[in-house]
Amino acid sequence: MSLTKYDYVIIGAGPAGMAAAVEACQYGLNVLVLDEQPTIGGQIYRNIEDLEEQRPGEFHQLGADYQEAFELAQRFHSSEAKYRPGRSIWQIDSDLTLYHIGQDGGPSETCHAPRILIATGAMERPMPFPGWTLPGVMACTAADVLYKSSGLLPRGEIVLLGSGPLLLLIACRLLDAGVKIAAYLDTNPHLAPFQALPYLPEALRGHDYLLKGIAMLWQMFTSGAKVHLGVTGIEAQGEAHLQKVQFQQGTATWKELTADLLLLHHGVVPNVQITRQLGCEHAWYEKQRYWEPVLDQWGNTSIENIAVAGDSGRVCGSANSVLTGRLAALETARALGKIDSSQQTALAVPLLKRQNQELAIRPFLDTLFPPRRPWLVPQNEETLICRCEEVSVREIRGAVRLGALSPDRVKPMIRCGMGPCQGRMCGLTASEIIADERQVSPVDVGYFRVRSPIKPITLGQLAGID
Amino acid sequence: MFQPPPNVAKTVQITFEGQTYQVAPRQTVAAALMGEGYLTLRNSVVSGETRAAFCMMGICFDCLLEIDGRPNQQSCMIQVREGMNIQRQLKKGERA
Numbered sequence: 251m252s253l254t255k256y257d258y259v260i261i262g263a264g265p266a267g268m269a270a271a272v273e274a275c276q277y278g279l280n281v282l283v284l285d286e287q288p289t290i291g292g293q294i295y296r297n298i299e300d301l302e303e304q305r306p307g308e309f310h311q312l313g314a315d316y317q318e319a320f321e322l323a324q325r326f327h328s329s330e331a332k333y334r335p336g337r338s339i340w341q342i343d344s345d346l347t348l349y350h351i352g353q354d355g356g357p358s359e360t361c362h363a364p365r366i367l368i369a370t371g372a373m374e375r376p377m378p379f380p381g382w383t384l385p386g387v388m389a390c391t392a393a394d395v396l397y398k399s400s401g402l403l404p405r406g407e408i409v410l411l412g413s414g415p416l417l418l419l420i421a422c423r424l425l426d427a428g429v430k431i432a433a434y435l436d437t438n439p440h441l442a443p444f445q446a447l448p449y450l451p452e453a454l455r456g457h458d459y460l461l462k463g464i465a466m467l468w469q470m471f472t473s474g475a476k477v478h479l480g481v482t483g484i485e486a487q488g489e490a491h492l493q494k495v496q497f498q499q500g501t502a503t504w505k506e507l508t509a510d511l512l513l514l515h516h517g518v519v520p521n522v523q524i525t526r527q528l529g530c531e532h533a534w535y536e537k538q539r540y541w542e543p544v545l546d547q548w549g550n551t552s553i554e555n556i557a558v559a560g561d562s563g564r565v566c567g568s569a570n571s572v573l574t575g576r577l578a579a580l581e582t583a584r585a586l587g588k589i590d591s592s593q594q595t596a597l598a599v600p601l602l603k604r605q606n607q608e609l610a611i612r613p614f615l616d617t618l619f620p621p622r623r624p625w626l627v628p629q630n631e632e633t634l635i636c637r638c639e640e641v642s643v644r645e646i647r648g649a650v651r652l653g654a655l656s657p658d659r660v661k662p663m664i665r666c667g668m669g670p671c672q673g674r675m676c677g678l679t680a681s682e683i684i685a686d687e688r689q690v691s692p693v694d695v696g697y698f699r700v701r702s703p704i705k706p707i708t709l710g711q712l713a714g715i716d
Numbered sequence: 717m718f719q720p721p722p723n724v725a726k727t728v729q730i731t732f733e734g735q736t737y738q739v740a741p742r743q744t745v746a747a748a749l750m751g752e753g754y755l756t757l758r759n760s761v762v763s764g765e766t767r768a769a770f771c772m773m774g775i776c777f778d779c780l781l782e783i784d785g786r787p788n789q790q791s792c793m794i795q796v797r798e799g800m801n802i803q804r805q806l807k808k809g810e811r812a
Binding site for chain 2: 286287288289293300304305336353355373374383384385386387388389391392395396399400401402403404405406490491510511521637638639640669670671674675706
């Protein structure tokens with residue numbers, strides 16, 4: 251394995267990673283950007299470069315922020331940064347040596363930089379209920395990815411389940427594209443708008459977002475989709491694939507809907523796989539019930555020379571991701587002697603000012619759309635939590651009763667989190683269920699210890715055999 | 717379940733379970749198969765229950781397929797290539 255050296259390795263080519271790379275190159279840094287996906291843009295700006303060429307006209311439908319992202323993508327490509335798509339990081343050592351593999355099955359490669367930026371974005375919070383493993387049940391962002399990257403549009407009886415701005419955004423995008431949505435099952439608690447009220451004055455500073463939200467709600471509620479509010483329970487049913495859903499509002503009797511596709515959304519959580527593997531300090535964010543790496547204003551983690559930008563820190567959206575990417579790059583330029591502290595501070599002033607504006611709406615949003623107990627801790631004990639190893643709520647509770655008090659003790663007993671996804675799809679739910687069974691907070695229970703290799707790697711790749 | 721866009725040039729030939737398909741380039745294997753009407757991509761190695769791509773962004777591993785003889789490939793992250801040979805993975809130790 252030959253070791254390639256850079257000044258700055260950035261993991262992820264979404265808004266944060268691209269912005270950091272462009273900024274860092276301006277100060278003469280030798281930058282490598284590794285990204286797992288085949289194209290740049292991350293999830294939010296999937297296929298940003300090819301969209302207009304592949305399906306003319308649709309690009310403009312996606313809004314003004316896509317135009318900005320397209321310009322960022324162009325600046326990224328014309329920068330000096332070396333970009334390698336389709337590369338998955340499977341380990342980072344404490345001396346900042348980084349190991350990555352490609353999807354071609356070729357041998358693992360190694361690189362090193364004195365500074366590493368983790369910009370691996372966010373993922374949807376798992377939303378387990380009976381039948382969520384059936385074909386036809388998908389995360390709502392999956393439908394968005396299929397649309398942006400391949401122009402695929404869902405057809406048949408389409409049902410949406412969940413709450414939050416991203417679900418609305420994706421629903422409206424589908425409606426704009428001519429898709430008929432049969433039903434919208436809203437899971438938000440009735441009290442949430444009242445709890446969010448105290449944050450409204452602050453949120454008014456981000457009134458653009460508020461107006462956009464109101465417009466989306468209007469579009470959804472007038473689209474002809476049947477809207478059911480306060481949904482607290484659901485079951486997806488079908489032989490080999492989804493055919494119907496049964497749902498409940500509060501204590502009312504269960505209702506049934508025909509369904510070909512059920513799209514889920516239960517909020518967004520940071521992808522902490524790499525910061526966990528490195529052993530960075532993480533803190534519990536109670537409003538949205540997830541762990542996030544502890545960061546300073548430059549994105550520095552508790553480990554020297556490792557920083558985080560974008561939604562793999564706290565989930566704050568793409569505009570803030572660009573700003574945090576640039577701030578992190580300034581910190582690296584200073585740390586490597588390309589600019590001094592006073593230059594860094596001066597350059598950061600406009601970025602921090604815009605960030606303050608961008609973040610104004612977040613406390614309101616994070617309170618308005620709280621994660622909800624029926625999906626954090628499913629009532630039906632047979633609900634599968636670990637999709638890979640098919641471990642149920644009942645089995646997790648059973649393991650806790652036998653004395654396994656933390657995710658790491660539960661894991662070897664019942665294989666929860668030991669499948670190929672390595673706990674990405676069950677980690678948060680497992681911590682919540684263990685905490686519930688013990689009647690303590692997830693903070694007291696902790697999370698899976700994430701160990702290398704954080705992506706499946708073959709022995710051949712490890713040994714450098716092609 | 718998913719409708720591909722009209723008027724897209726289908727310039728790449730792939731083989732899925734022995735049958736050939738012309739599909740649009742620069743899309744992932746999972747998306748191409750969904751565009752051809754396939755939803756179920758594998759069976760759970762535990763219960764044998766059918767599974768389909770769930771997240772489409774490399775997190776869930778429910779889209780695993782055998783691609784060009786290499787098992788357990790994340791088909792939502794790999795783009796189609798001319799002549800690609802794709803197989804479903806059934807229960808542990810079984811093949812189509």
